[in-house]
Amino acid sequence: MKRRKFLKLSVILGASALSSPPSLFSHFRGNKETPYKVLILGMDGLDPGIVSRLVQEGRLPHFKRLMAEGGFSPLGTSIPPQSPVAWSNFITGQDPGGHGIFDFMHRDPELYLPVFSGTASQEPKKTISLGHWKLPLERGQVRLLRQGKAFWQILEEHDIPSVISRMPANYPPATSQQKTLSGMGTPDIMGSYGIFNYYTTEPGEINPDIGGGRIHQVYVIGNQVEASLPGPINTFHRDRPEATAEFKVYLDPTNPVAKIVLNSDEFILQEKEWSGWRRVRFNLMPGQSVSGICQFYLKEIRPHFKLYVSAVHIDPQEPALPICTPKEYSRELVSYLGLFHTKGLPADTSALDNNVLDEAEFLHQDNGFLQESLAMLEFELKRFESGLLFFYISSTDQRQHMFWRLTDPEHPAYNPNLAQHFGQEVANIYIEMDKLLARIEKFIDSRTILIIMSDHGFNPFARGFNLNTWLFEAGYHKLRNPWKEDKGSLFENTDWSRTKAYGLGLNGLYINLKGREKLGVINPGSEYENLVRELAQRLEEIVDPATGKKPIYKAYLAREVYHGPYIEHAPDIILGFNWGYRISWASPLGKFPPAVLENNGQKWSGDHMGAAELIPGTLVANRRLLHPAASLIDVTATILHLFGVKIPPEMRGRPVLNLS
């Protein structure tokens, strides 16, 4: 997601830089020889409708063969079908009531503010001051907020080996002695979900106030540019400044080529050339520094100088924050494969959305990330002897988000010229996945069970719904100064003493409940019950005057769809949007734009926040399916069943593969 700069995690790099040295030997758990080898490819957002269509058109021959040999079915997704929620269903075999992840964002009921749902960080409480410096006497902590046991932790108890690569919603990685690498949710070195830097001499080229990136005005003086790369907050310093790494760019006076000097690193780039990964070191205090990796792209030298620098990823050789288990695993991968991306969802959707990268540049970069992942998959496949190997791919999801607009002339962000060049990019990423099936064929023997799965499908995001504006107009949300309706954000204009409900997160609606919300006004019991039902009914009745369609397909009540001990933290109502609709960009930020419904003109144009019934994921396996209506939690039960492990009672799924 984007628009999340306000959600920055406070990263406690200082503390982890002082952490204990890594242990000198690996102690991997899981040595059992298993009758089956289970290979699971998680292709985020792979849509069963698109798979079927492309198979029929003869464009996915390897999918077609696999489906004929084994099974293919839509795969029931989570409510709501957001990736952190859906993958958590898969990881734990439970719904959000059991794992506690209800949305990308949860809310702090004391402050009515959004907080990350997956991760919390805490700086060291005990410190000692020494002049300008503040030295930690204990380690800070980054905590995974997902509850429930991960299936590989259960396998580990039975000594069954697993490799879990880039699993979403697993940052920091759940405690394990299996080989795991964290995926979606892993921050960059700033502690954010990804902030690029863009250095330009063209004034006003890009609106400086964008989410997901920083725009720096620079000057060419004597064919030199001096610039600064922002890094993490320096928690060692009393004033907590941002650490920076200074760099210089020397332009060739005649040719379109430049030399970049950063720390002790020097490299040359032609115009329109990418650098590959470069290491950058941020000094925190004498003897303490953190290392990150980033890519440079020299977009233009003249007439204007334009340099893009990707988000600074955590260095897998020297991770400043935990990204894997055991500690040595990422370093082992680097020793075989070289540096690789570590940030979850590495594709720079913000840079594309804000025209810092164009479509071709975005694809070039994301293809590099994909190739890195595929090389890592192949490396693990070569040593895959026993147990389970899970591998996650994000490009399927990210390309559908960004290129959906060019597949559909009805989409508000459709552009016929761009569609000529990039109208096939959604189909192309499915074709890439088909080629991947061909590439891994040689690793699939008679013992190998291959499962391809996705967390949800896709639909157009053509119209945005301003939930908070609707609540305001319908009288459920009160503003202190209604004439300032579209000003401000994060509910700073809300009169909580008269507000009954508010929208926060991407699918959530909360009642301003007494005893739970700090300034709650609705009494638990019948007042609450009646309000929830009234709101759910009214939301489902809304009609979009521009299309005649209902934006809300289904308003789910948390207690009717969730099971488990964490239901009390759920939103009271979960909005299941209709085909083509999604929450607007502004509503999750506690804003009140004037219109309840509006077109989405952004490049981020496909999405998956609809009703779970409308956008299931995909299940393809090289074995027949026992029942076609499987869902994510059934795949979890299948894994345990394949290894002869008893399915715990809190897991509600049932095995789905026919092994006879």
Ligand SMILES: [Zn+2]
């Ligand atoms: Zn997505």
